[in-house]
Amino acid sequence: QQQVKQSPQSLIVQKGGISIINCAYENTAFDYFPWYQQFPGKGPALLIAIRPDVSEKKEGRFTISFNKSAKQFSLHIMDSQPGDSATYFCAAPLGNDYKLSFGAGTTVTVRA
Amino acid sequence: NAGVTQTPKFQVLKTGQSMTLQCAQDMNHNSMYWYRQDPGMGLRLIYYSASEGTTDKGEVPNGYNVSRLNKREFSLRLESAAPSQTSVYFCASSEVGVRVGQPQHFGDGTRLSIL
Numbered sequence: 001q002q003q004v005k006q007s008p009q010s011l012i013v014q015k016g017g018i019s020i021i022n023c024a025y026e027n028t029a030f031d032y033f034p035w036y037q038q039f040p041g042k043g044p045a046l047l048i049a050i051r052p053d054v055s056e057k058k059e060g061r062f063t064i065s066f067n068k069s070a071k072q073f074s075l076h077i078m079d080s081q082p083g084d085s086a087t088y089f090c091a092a093p094l095g096n097d098y099k100l101s102f103g104a105g106t107t108v109t110v111r112a
Numbered sequence: 113n114a115g116v117t118q119t120p121k122f123q124v125l126k127t128g129q130s131m132t133l134q135c136a137q138d139m140n141h142n143s144m145y146w147y148r149q150d151p152g153m154g155l156r157l158i159y160y161s162a163s164e165g166t167t168d169k170g171e172v173p174n175g176y177n178v179s180r181l182n183k184r185e186f187s188l189r190l191e192s193a194a195p196s197q198t199s200v201y202f203c204a205s206s207e208v209g210v211r212v213g214q215p216q217h218f219g220d221g222t223r224l225s226i227l
Contacts, residue, residue: 006154032210043116043202043218044155051213089154097209098143098162099170100216102154 003027004092006103014111019077021106023090026071033066033073034100036089044089048075080110114138116219118203124225125193133188133222135203143206144186145170145216146178148199155202161186162209193226200224 005024013019023033031052036044048064050057050073056065061080066073077084087105094101119134137144146158147170157170159178167178175197177189186205190197200223204216 004154009152030211032213034210034215041220043204043220045218046215049213049215093210094171097211098145098160098168099157100210101171102156104152104154 003094003101004090004103006090006106008106009104010107010109012109012111013077013080015080015082017080017110019075019080019084019108019110021075021088021090021108022072023074023092023103024070024072025092025101029093029095029097029099031066031068032093033064034091035062035064035075036091036102038087038089038105047088077108080108082110082112084108085110116203116205116217118201118219118222120222121220122223124227125190126227127193127195129193129226131190131193131224133190133201133203133224134185135187135219136185137203137205137217138184139205139207139217140183141205141207141217142183143209144180145204145206146176146186146188147202147204148172148197149202149221150199158188158201195226198224198226 034049037047038044061078063076090103091100145160147155161180
């Protein structure tokens with residue numbers, strides 16, 4: 001069973017629009033929430049991650065926010081570009097330093 | 113710099129056959145992982161090796177065995193393949209665990225079909 005619930009399963013956004021992906025977790029060993037980006041035929045790659053000392057982190061057009069009381073975190077892609085079309089996975093540490101529990105993934109399609 | 117290399121890239125097996133998936137990293141990382149990716153399920157951890165000489169079970173270890181051959185190599189073995197093991201398998205490595213914010217670096221996967 002999925003320890004991290006991710007939604008939506010897929011989304012389509014126009015170029016220049018905002019993509020929003022949400023994740024909720026049940027329990028976590030410590031507060032570290034990474035997001036991975038995966039292109040077809042490739043392995044996932046770390047996109048951005050948030051640590052417990054901040055509630056929001058921004059890197060370029062990508063922003064992640066974290067709500068500890070609600071046990072939720074989210075990824076916002078601003079000014080979405082066709083090159084952002086990919087599958088995005090959220091993750092949370094499960095049990096120890098080495099066990100990451102991944103969400104089911106969100107496929108983002110950016111229309112030109 | 114190759115990063116994480118997985119072999120083979122594709123494989124078709126018959127039920128009951130055995131197979132070893134190979135993984136090697138050239139980043140001098142201490143920790144290595146095996147995941148499987150299935151539609152709608154995300155990535156699920158099969159086994160991991162926190163450091164050379166150690167291996168531990170992840171979420172879905174049944175039907176698999178692993179060997180940390182040395183610091184660079186971590187193999188995954190299916191002793192008697194079953195159709196339920198049809199999946200895309202990813203190997204990953206990291207310098208240390210995620211607590212200090214170290215990312216996991218993934219290979220490009222092995223696509224395994226079991227008939």
